[in-house]
Amino acid sequence: MGQKNKRNRSHKPHKTRKPKFQHPGRKNRSNKHDLPADEWTQAQQELDQQLRKLGLYCKEIAGDGNCLFRSLSDQFYGNTKQHSKIRKEICEYLERNRDHFQYFVEDDKTFDYHLSQMKKDGTYGGNMELVGFAQLHGVDIKIYQPGTIYVIEGNEIDNGSTKEVRTRRTLHIIYHSWEHYSSVRNIQGPHSGDPKIISEVNNSHSLVEDLNSKLYSFLSFSQ
Structure with missing residues (x-):
């Protein structure tokens, strides 16, 4: 979870250790990553065990404020180098669809x-x-946390027209309690390039449903 990797340690399941973070971005963000050592260790061990049961492990991602975008880049492109491109295209998409996203700030x-x-x-x-x-x-994103998995579904905002049902590609990332994101890899590999995650996970919860519910409540209250 947010661990730093200097020598090919991303090519195998990492050892438990507390990461150091430097986030130059949102200065006013709460320091939830400053957890007591026992709480951090417990959360780390629980998540490691959860992932191992699925044949997965946490790939270390730099804690530089770009961790979400680096994790998406690793899952989508097979490396973390495209994080700036991903940040740019996401911002452009949010701006084009501000009528939908402005209520979630x-x-x-x-x-x-x-x-x-x-x-x-x-x-x-x-x-x-x-x-x-x-x-x-048009992808689904599974977000792993200790004891739970959320799924963000790649549904279009306006689905007025009938579209062919197809299986969407699924990306796999981890959200840590100290506000950090990491990528997910198979224990058996590949450890670089296309992750090719093989995992059957049920009982997951859709985050899109939460966001749409929040939007519905806001609009109902404002009327």
Whole structure:
């Protein structure tokens, strides 16, 4: 989870250790990653065990504020180098669909402010950016947390026309309690390139349903 890797350690399941983070982006973000050592260790071990049962492990991703975009890049392109491209295209997609996403901005900030900050390298991404990427590329994103898995579905915002049912590609990332994202890999590999995750996971929860419910509640209250 957010571990730093200097020598091919991303090619095998990592050892438990507490990462160091430097996030130059959102200065006012809460420091949830500053957990007591026992809580961090317990969460780490629980997630490691959960992943191992699925034949998976956490690939270390730099904690530089770009971790969400690096994780998506590793899953989508097979490496973390395309994080700037992904950030740019997500921001452009959110801007084009502001009527849908403007209600999901956190911390009492305006949508325009959120977007202006999100365009900057090192700014944390979150649920809105994940939903935007899933919809833009028509993929599902499974988000692993200790004891649970959320699924962001790559449904189009406006689905007025009948579309052919097809199996969407699924990306796999981890969200840690200290507000950090990592990529997921098969224990048996490949450890670089296309992840080719093989995992059958049921009892997952759709984050898109939560967001749509939030939008519905907002619109109902404002009428």
